[in-house]
Amino acid sequence: MAYVDEVIKEVSEKNSNEQEFIQAVTEVLESLRPVVEADDRYEKNAILERMCEPERIVSFRVPWVDDAGKVQVNRGFRAQFNSAIGPYKGGIRLHPSVNQSIIKFLGFEQTFKNSLTGLPIGGGKGGSDFNPKGKSDGEIMRFCQSFMTELYRYIGPDTDCPAGDIGCGSKEIGYMFGMYKRIVGGYKNGALSGKGIPYGGSLGRNEATGYGAVYFTEELFESIGKKLAGTTFALSGFGNVSWGVAKKLNELGAKVVSISGPDGYIYDKDGISGEKVDYMVEMRGSLRDRCEDYADRFGVEFHAGEKPWGRVKADVYMPCATQNEIGLEDAKRMIEEGTSKLLIEVANMPTKAEAVEELQKAGFMIAPSKAVNAGGVAVSALEMSQNAMKLSWTEEEVDEKLKKIMKNIFNNIDSAAKKYGMDGNLIAGANIAGFLKVAEAMLDEGIF
Numbered sequence: 001m002a003y004v005d006e007v008i009k010e011v012s013e014k015n016s017n018e019q020e021f022i023q024a025v026t027e028v029l030e031s032l033r034p035v036v037e038a039d040d041r042y043e044k045n046a047i048l049e050r051m052c053e054p055e056r057i058v059s060f061r062v063p064w065v066d067d068a069g070k071v072q073v074n075r076g077f078r079a080q081f082n083s084a085i086g087p088y089k090g091g092i093r094l095h096p097s098v099n100q101s102i103i104k105f106l107g108f109e110q111t112f113k114n115s116l117t118g119l120p121i122g123g124g125k126g127g128s129d130f131n132p133k134g135k136s137d138g139e140i141m142r143f144c145q146s147f148m149t150e151l152y153r154y155i156g157p158d159t160d161c162p163a164g165d166i167g168c169g170s171k172e173i174g175y176m177f178g179m180y181k182r183i184v185g186g187y188k189n190g191a192l193s194g195k196g197i198p199y200g201g202s203l204g205r206n207e208a209t210g211y212g213a214v215y216f217t218e219e220l221f222e223s224i225g226k227k228l229a230g231t232t233f234a235l236s237g238f239g240n241v242s243w244g245v246a247k248k249l250n251e252l253g254a255k256v257v258s259i260s261g262p263d264g265y266i267y268d269k270d271g272i273s274g275e276k277v278d279y280m281v282e283m284r285g286s287l288r289d290r291c292e293d294y295a296d297r298f299g300v301e302f303h304a305g306e307k308p309w310g311r312v313k314a315d316v317y318m319p320c321a322t323q324n325e326i327g328l329e330d331a332k333r334m335i336e337e338g339t340s341k342l343l344i345e346v347a348n349m350p351t352k353a354e355a356v357e358e359l360q361k362a363g364f365m366i367a368p369s370k371a372v373n374a375g376g377v378a379v380s381a382l383e384m385s386q387n388a389m390k391l392s393w394t395e396e397e398v399d400e401k402l403k404k405i406m407k408n409i410f411n412n413i414d415s416a417a418k419k420y421g422m423d424g425n426l427i428a429g430a431n432i433a434g435f436l437k438v439a440e441a442m443l444d445e446g447i448f
């Protein structure tokens with residue numbers, strides 16, 4: 001049996017109840033075939049097996065008291081996946097769907113993504129099944145403090161630096177940082193990123209994932225002779241990432257016609273711009289998790305229980321909410337609708353494997369999330385650098401660095417795809433380019 005197949009089989013058997021993790025591993029390993037077949041050092045040193053096994057995972061109890069005085073118990077996780085090229089780095093997801101499989105798929109993906117940024121950061125991810133929806137500020141603070149009361153043992157500016165993700169923004173990071181500081185003493189603000197500006201956050205971090213995704217899209221458009229101005233985009237989600245994408249697309253003259261939530265999607269034919277983009281921040285901050293609020297406010301169409309894929313006429317689809325939000329039926333609808341041939345993934349692993357296959361067969365170009373959304377973690381790493389140097393860069397300085405990073409990512413993954421005979425396959429290009437750097441470091445560092 002070929003090396004790649006052996007490892008996929010072993011990972012699938014060992015983690016048979018972790019579907020998302022198996023999905024992420026299978027996608028990455030499948031595209032590494034030509035690379036590992038051309039160099040037997042990877043098999044001899046069990047590089048793939050080691051990359052698929054996190055260096056460690058901690059799972060812990062998170063007890064907190066709600067406003068009614070009742071004790072609640074959640075489960076917390078941190079997967080420290082791979083530190084070959086730097087300290088573990090990756091967000092904290094607070095969502096009821098969080099379990100070990102979700103955290104492991106995200107930590108695995110993060111390793112390759114962080115490598116693509118060109119910065120010295122390893123891969124990690126954490127989270128909890130805590131649901132921020134409908135919680136008071138006091139409840140969120142008490143949860144975050146309890147979460148950090150356990151997590152603090154495992155993190156630090158040179159070991160592991162968590163940040164935000166779904167359900168975890170600068171407010172939650174602020175509460176976690178306050179408790180971290182209280183427990184460990186000193187002012188080690190490089191232990192968390194995505195912090196508020198007054199206590200060591202980087203200007204531009206809030207916008208970085210969305211803006212970075214649009215800078216990546218600009219590079220991609222240039223390579224295929226398209227212009228952003230005048231192009232129509234269908235987005236999902238209305239959170240931090242979706243907001244950043246919408247803001248930057250508007251600035252560059254493109255039009256955003258949809259956003260969504262767990263309750264359904266809205267279609268705004270006039271475009272989501274100006275105060276409507278600002279309203280997305282309000283919607284996320286309300287913790288209602290309802291997209292229908294936008295329809296009520298601006299009098300546009302709301303489609304309950306549906307997703308925009310193939311239901312909205314757009315030139316580009318850009319999922320910005322969560323994993324596996326585009327399934328096979330969605331892909332078929334997108335193909336049948338016929339306007340778009342471009343899927344730019346921004347959420348982590350938003351497309352199911354069978355949907356990717358169907359879209360590729362129909363000639364869709366797919367830009368993979370681990371490259372497209374890498375601007376967020378890249379600016380987090382810039383935040384760590386600023387904290388270490390005890391200085392702050394201007395928004396312009398950060399933005400300029402972000403643009404360069406996104407341009408390099410596009411060029412590197414495009415060249416990697418070409419080098420291995422898969423011209424235009426950006427999924428393979430991203431997996432290969434991300435893998436090579438981590439694998440070389442692991443080979444140099446010996447077996448551990």
Ligand SMILES: NC(=O)C1=CN([C@@H]2O[C@H](COP(=O)(O)OP(=O)(O)OC[C@H]3O[C@@H](n4cnc5c(N)ncnc54)[C@H](O)[C@@H]3O)[C@@H](O)[C@H]2O)C=CC1
Pocket residue numbers: 164165166167168209237238239240241242260261262263284289290320321322323346347348373374376377
């Ligand atoms: N925040 C960041 O810097 C980065 C985020 N990402 C990824 O981008 C995506 C969005 O993250 P954020 O905007 O930060 O989170 P957020 O919490 O600000 O917003 C999440 C959005 O997705 C929607 N959503 C979440 N779960 C859903 C579900 N099961 N069904 C339908 N809608 C759902 C929510 O309603 C909300 O609109 C996630 O996949 C995250 O992992 C990736 C890189 C960095």
Ligand SMILES: O=C(O)CCC(=O)C(=O)O
Pocket residue numbers: 089090091092110113161162163164165193194348373374376377378380
């Ligand atoms: O900013 C970070 O450290 C992590 C961001 C993140 O969780 C991601 O890239 O998915």
